[in-house]
Amino acid sequence: MYRDCILWADNKSMDDAEMAEMEALEAMAALLQASAYSGNADNIREILERGTVGPDAADSELTTPLMLASLAGHIECVKILVEFGAYINSKRSSGSCALFLAAQTGHLEIVKFLSEVGALIDSQCRTGATALFIASQNGYLEIVKYLSSKGSSCRLGLRDKTTPIFVAAQNGHDAIIRHLACCGADVNARRQDGSSPLWMACQMGHFSAVQALLDLGADVDSQRLIDGVTPIFKAASKGFKHIVDLLLKKKPDLGVQQSGYSPLHTAAYFGHFGIVQALLESGANPNLLDKDGLTAAQLSARRGFDSISRLLAIRQGPAY
Known part of the structure; x- marks a missing residue:
């Protein structure tokens, strides 16, 4: 079922015409979602101009067309959906939003556009992750730079206290480590288990990340709590x-x-x-x-x- 479609409480009470209408609406919503993900801007505009389904037609996981277009990197589709009133800060059941998904897949142009039209820069998923966090994890330096320039917090992280600089260290992104430190990130901020960014970089064998953290004053003797x-x-x-x-x-x-x-x-x-x-x-x-x-x-x-x-x-x- 799609959230923006007309739904009936009791399908058994529908006559054939009502059932056909509901199925047509669901098919149209599905087509809108598919078009957003595949980048078919013409389809999106045509569907929304009909007015039978709205731009926020969501699936069972509350994924909207704007999220799909942002995830897949289709800036034109994103702009059309926003033009037709798509809610920019809508969240999936996981708590991720369009800005998060664009940052996750490295689409800087979309990240910038969504930010300019009102996306909440530090919207958090259920885990606590933000767009800055996921960009730091995946190594998208330019997105990290842009989000931090817009005031995104480099200290917001997961519920277990995993920070953006920690996941940057975990994945060997030394340039991101250095940038986050310049923005005020604590190089010794420990995860709940006591492991530090330096500890994790050593665990994963990321030489350049270790070098960056040591240059920034990381505690060489930081201990994991359990052992x-x-x-x-x-x-x-x-x-x-x-x-x-x-x-x-x-x-x-x-x-x-x-x-x-x-x-x-x-x-x-x-x-x-x-x-x-x-x-x-x-x-x-x-x-x-x-x-x-x-x-x-x-x-x-x-x-x-x-x-x-x-x-x-x-x-x-x-x-x-």
């Missing part, structure tokens, strides 16, 4: 040596963490020889014991990484 794991621990466990090397320049804590292991332990456990070397050269203590009373050398030996266990045994000296 106390730090960025260098995560990078060491994943085998991202180029990121480990970058973090080591900031002199992070190389001791045993809340998890019961040190960065050296996790590098040894996963067999990352180059990272073990780099950690040792930066002062990591090979004699540290993990929560089970084992050294990194013993861990690597148990895992069959003989070259690492030999290197660590040499660094431990006679005590081993």
Whole structure:
């Protein structure tokens, strides 16, 4: 059923003519939606000029033609729908609006137009995401710049406190990270689980994002709440040596963490020889014991990484 169509409470009471009329209206609404998504501006204008269905004919998810045209990037269709009175700030059942959908798919021209004709710049989905948030997540720098120039908040994010700068870090968008920081974003703003943008960039292996965050003063020792794991621990466990090397320049804590292991332990456990070397050269203590009373050398030996266990045994000296 389409929201803008004429609906009857009791279909059984309809006569054949009424039923045919309702079906025709629903078909017209469906055609309007299809035309908006495919970019058929002539169809849209013709349908709306008939006046049988309105520009906001929505489907069961409350998706309007304006949303579909915005999502698909059809600026002419968007303008026609607005001309015929489409409600710019209408929301789907998920809470997303036309501006959000245009930002999600990178359509800067539509984002600008909708903003100019009254779109709410910081309209939030049910999750808390805004157009700026989704553009930051998907790497659309020019949209991020435009929305922030219009006053969009770089601090509004998801219900779990995930911010635009966090998702930019998660997806490796270093230029967006730098721009958001210039707009007042907190580079150390933590998600509900305690993970920071730097922690997430290390988890995902995004070197340029890590570099940007460190340049902006990110806390190199920020810990995830559930286990106390730090960025260098995560990078060491994943085998991202180029990121480990970058973090080591900031002199992070190389001791045993809340998890019961040190960065050296996790590098040894996963067999990352180059990272073990780099950690040792930066002062990591090979004699540290993990929560089970084992050294990194013993861990690597148990895992069959003989070259690492030999290197660590040499660094431990006679005590081993």
